[in-house]
Amino acid sequence: MKKSNTIQIETKTLNVTIHSNPVLKNIDVQIPAKQLTAIIGPSGCGKTTLLKSFNRLLEIQDDVKIHGEIIVDGINIMSSGLNVPDIRKKMGLISQKPYPLPLSIFENVAYGLRIHHDKNAKELAEAVQNCLQEVGLWSEVKDRLHDPASRLSVGQQQRLCLARAIAVQPEVILCDEPTSALDPIAAQQIEKLLLKLKKDFTVILVTHTLRQAKRVADYVIFLYFGKVIEQGPAAEFFNNPKNPETKAYLAGEIS
Amino acid sequence: MNRRNIEEKIFLGLMLASVFHRNGSLILIVTVIVLNGAPSLSLEILTQTSEGGFYLGAGGGFLNAIVGSLLLALPATALAFLIGIAIALYLQKDFINPRIANFIRICLDILWGVPSVVYGVFCLTIMIAIGMTGGSLLFGILALTLLEIPIITRSIDESIKMVPIGLKESAYSLGSTKFETALKVVRRQAMPGIIAGILLGFGRGIGDAASILLTVGDSNYFPTSLSDQTAALPTMILNLVSMPDQVVQNKAYAVAFVLLMIVLLISIITRYLTKKSSKHIIK
Amino acid sequence: MSPSMISSVLKNKFILIGILSLFLSFIFLFLFNNFLLFVLFLLVFIILLVYNFIKITRKLYDTLGTRLMFFVTASMIFLFFLLVAVLINGSLNILSEESLSNLLFSSTWKPFSGEFGLFAVIIDTLIVTAISMFIAVPISLLSAIYIAEYAPKKFRKIVRPFIDVLAGVPSVVFGLCALLVFVPLIRDDIAPFFGSSISSGFSLFTASLILSIMVFPIIISLCLESFNSVPIALKEASLSVGATKWETIKKVIFRAAGPGVLAAIFLGFGRAFGETIAVSMVIGNQELIPKSLFGPGQTLASLIASNYTEVSSIPILASALIFVALILFVVVLIFNLFGYLVLRRASKRWKY
Secondary structure (H helix, E strand, O other), X not given: OOOOOOEXXXXXXXXXXXXXXXXXEEEOOEEEOOOEEEEEOOOOOOHHHHHHHHOOOHHHOOOEEEEEEEEEOOEEOOOOOOOHHHHHHOEEEEOOOOOOXXXXXXXXXXXXXXXXXXXOHHHHHHHHHHHHHHOOOHHHHOOOOOOEHHHOOHHHHHHHHHHHHHHOOOOEEEEEOOOOOXXXXXXXXXXXXXXXXOOOOEEEEEOOOHHHHHHHOOEEEEEXXXXXXXXXXXXXXXXXXXXXXXXXXXXXXXX | OHHHHHHHHHHHHHHHHHHHHHHHHHHHHHHHHHHHHHHHOOHHHHHOOOOOOHHHOOOOOOHHHHHHHHHHHHHHHXXXXXXXXXHHHHOOOOOOOHHHHHHHHHHHHHHHHOOHHHHHHHHHHHHHHOOOOOOOHHHHHXXXXXXXXXXXXXXXXXXXXXXXXXXXXXXXXXXXOHHHXXXXXXXXXXXXXXXXXXXXXXXXXXXXXXXXXXXOOOOOOOOOOOOOOOOOHHHHHHHXXXXXXXXXXXXXXXXXXXXXXXXXXXXXXXHHHHHHHHHHOOO | OOHHHHHHXXXXXXXXXXXXXXXXXXXXXXXXXXXXHHHHXXXXXXXXXXXXXXXXXXXXXXXXXXXXXXXXXXXXXXXXXXXXXXXXXXXXXXXXXXXXXXXXXXXXXXXXXXXXXXXXXXXXXXXXXXXXXXXXXXXXXHHHHHHHHHOOHHHHHHHHHHHHHHHHOXXXXXXXXXXXXXXXXXXXXXXXXXXXXXXXXXXXHHHHHHHHHHHHHHHHHHHHHHHHOOOHHHHHHHHOOOXXXXXXXXXXXXXXXXXXXXXXXXXXXXXXXXXXXXXXXXXXXXXXXXXXXXXXXXXXXXXXXXXXXXXXXXXXXXXHHHHHHHHHHHHHHHHHHHHHHHHHHHHHHOXX
């Protein structure tokens, strides 16, 4: 396990209120770079909210108030005057249910590329092929690149979403329970992919299956009712939990 | 990047202009009618009928039109409701094949979109066939009923569709039959939508001119039987406007004012009722 | 029936209302000669009677109720086809007198001389509808995008009633406003601006203007519905790649909501095509193709409204007008059907 000392993302006293309900309370976390961090905790405790605050996607909902600092590579992304789309470009996001854009397979991956870079057709095709190869989809779709993306199976769609996310070369990949809608084989494929991708990207994975976290995580953050109970490197966390609530959760007493 | 932002800003400007234009249109219409109609309004004009020279600039009022419109729209709405609720309840999955139900819904939607003048012509055809000329209350009601049936039925249908299936299942598991559940449970849950639908139909019926233009003729008096001709608010407006005298024309605005107020009142009542009956709804 | 059953039945308030209804119905029939109210109250009585006695056998009640609903629904379907049949039947008269091509392609409409050419009117209808859609669609679309995506929550709440109220305003009122505002505007300001100094204000353009306002609510509410039904995760997917809000709208939301927008346009077209009263008040009622947009004309719908009074003196005119109504019905039917099919086909392709 690579022990990297750099911290990619850090939050300081992050508080999030949605519809006047406090969802995240005084969050202080540090996400290490180029490792796989798992955010775990029972359902409804704010894991997705935390994830979506990293790329400022939270703000598109109504009635959301965010206070505190989120520091990415030394810059507080919550300060005003920053170009939000550029911030978002640094982070890719895949959701629970794969949501391919209403375009062809090729266009899905090329979507981000077309917006940000002026690539000619040849460069575009190469880039799309690279991304699809990275996620292991290329061999399955190379003959039907211009079919609608909705025709793929759910597992393939999720891999497509990953390809789409890495096409714009982000630094961080945010994953919101990416395997919960998939059958076991497809889920396994995604997990293997994430392990491969963490060499080049920082991966943050929200999951509510403890076992998945144990399989893939390098660093763990435990969220319970909007508060960070414990965080640390995976080995320490699973073998030597310090907090009583952590111990209870790991033992399956609270879920 | 600048190019992207500029494009966005241009369109944002266009959007705001559109919204402003659209809201402005409504305000314009209401203002125009109110400003022109209010001066001509008086107690006299509201409580007298149009006999004795109303059309020629003398006194009198349009009470006969008000009564006429009510006698047209109320029975039509009642009939349309009875028919509509029967159909809407029947369209639920429990009673018939969903594909047939969808076919019926398509038919209803098409009927909703049919211009009201077609219903007027339909009734006119029947009137000619039985040798009636001039128009009558009965056929006016018929035309309005036909007009309102699709509106009311689809509104009720939509609110019934929103009843969660779990609710019906609970009722069935307690031993209730399909018809009973339909009547008691579904109806109560969908009540606000039903009321809104009825009001929508009524508003349409009282304001529509094309369907009754061809079927009710005109009269200076209150209709006393179904075969009488009758005045109605929309047709009265049309009559007044075609008179050469400017003073008489202005009375048209007073009538329009009353019509507009009725429609606005219906809107407000619908909103209020919807909010109030949602108290009982289980979400 | 046992005595206890009878007394419990009598105590039931429904029975009392029922008896009262029966009583009232006969009063209305014999004293006031009002057939309609007689039938109404009789119906009430019968329904209540049925409701109370049949309740004793629930299964029978259930079947009867179901049968009743089926009967009513079947009658409605029957009525739908009857409508078409009556219209076709009524048109047979004129179709036997004049050839179809003459009807549709001749421009002379002189009922008193026996000439029934609809071509001019058809062209006018198409022009008026096209212009009004041209004006209404972009404005409605832009408004809908703004309301769905950009507007703050409070703004959205205020705007909703505007749309609903506009949808409920009767067409006569629109016509009256157009008479008051648009006719002088066209006559005094706009037509001279475009070089036509002799416009009376009653013109194709005036009709298009008022039609565009009448058609807003339909297009906007349908567009809003489709925009709002785009799943938020789709927006998130686009934004997370670094697209701006506007780019997301352009490329993703439009695609996903596209069928809804198309359906809205079809439905709006149908409404504009068939609008009778407001148009007939400001279009000038002349069955010809004017030299400019600011000249008078006539649409298919307004033709019926202006000509129906002569029906008693020219019997075959009735048939001609019925034929026009048939055309209106068929065209609107096709457009609504199209709208439906578009919605269904698209929802199959992009399943969310």
